[in-house]
Amino acid sequence: MNRALVHPIMGFKAKARKHKADSGQADQSVVKKTKKEGEIPCGVNTCDRFADKSFGGRSLSIDNAIDVWGDGGYTERKGRVRVCKSCYRKWKKDSKAEDTY
Numbered sequence: 480m481n482r483a484l485v486h487p488i489m490g491f492k493a494k495a496r497k498h499k500a501d502s503g504q505a506d507q508s509v510v511k512k513t514k515k516e517g518e519i520p521c522g523v524n525t526c527d528r529f530a531d532k533s534f535g536g537r538s539l540s541i542d543n544a545i546d547v548w549g550d551g552g553y554t555e556r557k558g559r560v561r562v563c564k565s566c567y568r569k570w571k572k573d574s575k576a577e578d579t580y
């Protein structure tokens with residue numbers, strides 16, 4: 480069962496690498512790198528980053544989000560709040576501080 484899963488992934492990676500090498504234009508790959516776009520926007524209203532897993536995004540519960548950003552300071556998605564990497568760090572820091580009593 481597992482073996483069947485591993486093979487297509489490896490095949491995909493090898494294909495992607497080959498494709499990259501074939502295009503061989505360094506300038507274009509640099510442009511692509513700087514234009515990083517995700518699909519899931521960060522749930523924090525004041526933040527315009529992306530919360531995709533590939534960007535290190537995390538999913539917090541509503542209660543957790545309220546603790547840090549307050550009621551209405553975030554956007555809920557299916558009962559969870561998707562946050563980007565830096566917002567998750569902020570939340571982690573804030574919730575750690577509250578643990579000390």
Ligand SMILES: [Zn+2]
Nearest residue numbers: 521526563566
């Ligand atoms: Zn964010």
